[in-house]
Amino acid sequence: MTVTAAASDLPRRVLAIGGGGFSVEQYGLQQERLLLSLARRSRPRVLFVPTASGDGELYQLRFFRAFSMLACTSDVLPFFPYDMKRDYAQSVRDADVIFVGGGNTVAMLAVWREFGFDIALRQAYEGGTVMAGISAGANCWFEHYVTDSVPGGGVRPGLGWLPGTFCPHLDTEAWRQPLLAAAPLPACGAGENVLALYENESFADAFSASPGPALCLRRGGGDAALVSQTLQALPAAPRSAAVAPA
Numbered sequence: 001m002t003v004t005a006a007a008s009d010l011p012r013r014v015l016a017i018g019g020g021g022f023s024v025e026q027y028g029l030q031q032e033r034l035l036l037s038l039a040r041r042s043r044p045r046v047l048f049v050p051t052a053s054g055d056g057e058l059y060q061l062r063f064f065r066a067f068s069m070l071a072c073t074s075d076v077l078p079f080f081p082y083d084m085k086r087d088y089a090q091s092v093r094d095a096d097v098i099f100v101g102g103g104n105t106v107a108m109l110a111v112w113r114e115f116g117f118d119i120a121l122r123q124a125y126e127g128g129t130v131m132a133g134i135s136a137g138a139n140c141w142f143e144h145y146v147t148d149s150v151p152g153g154g155v156r157p158g159l160g161w162l163p164g165t166f167c168p169h170l171d172t173e174a175w176r177q178p179l180l181a182a183a184p185l186p187a188c189g190a191g192e193n194v195l196a197l198y199e200n201e202s203f204a205d206a207f208s209a210s211p212g213p214a215l216c217l218r219r220g221g222g223d224a225a226l227v228s229q230t231l232q233a234l235p236a237a238p239r240s241a242a243v244a245p246a
Contacts, residue, residue, distance in 0.1 A: 010128030016138035018190025022066035052103025100137030191215035
């Protein structure tokens with residue numbers, strides 16, 4: 001008989017991704033393999049939420065194509081148009097992994113809050129569902145985030161689940177680093193193909209899916225200096241997770 005860990009025994013996990021991955025078809029799905037290894041089942045149910053892109057159809061197709069090659073079941077939850085017959089909260093509760101796509105963070109959060117979707121996400125997170133996302137999908141979980149989703153860019157408030165400020169695309173868009181340096185502490189910035197793992201609302205680890213040097217900048221509560229980390233590439237095989245199989 002398989003024994004599954006109780007929800008209260010599971011760590012609360014968020015995987016914040018700075019860029020890259022299946023949307024640009026980089027590095028053999030290493031980011032996605034790591035994400036699945038964090039789930040509570042050996043064959044997790046992955047739900048893609050592409051709100052920030054306006055539910056772009058090509059984005060959804062790329063998601064299905066990528067995750068069809070992995071050991072999981074996959075589904076998508078679009079808001080445009082909103083499906084009045086679908087129970088969005090139940091779709092979230094049924095998922096083991098929520099993957100939030102990139103795009104406009106400000107617009108995405110406005111939609112979620114209008115429909116109470118942020119509440120459903122929080123309930124799933126408390127129950128052990130892994131929350132993950134890239135760019136806007138990484139920004140949203142933090143108290144603040146650095147964004148170009150509004151004219152001129154800036155620092156905006158997120159859902160507030162994780163402390164401090166997050167910034168994606170740190171090594172490819174030069175204007176972001178000064179904003180992160182002045183942002184509320186603590187702060188974390190992830191470059192392209194860098195994944196920052198948070199467990200129980202604390203920074204736990206960082207990984208890179210790029211074969212070359214990667215950039216993850218962190219600032220702590222008592223240190224205003226940016227700290228650079230060079231990260232090793234992820235292994236080809238997914239990291240084993242200390243969870244029960246499905």
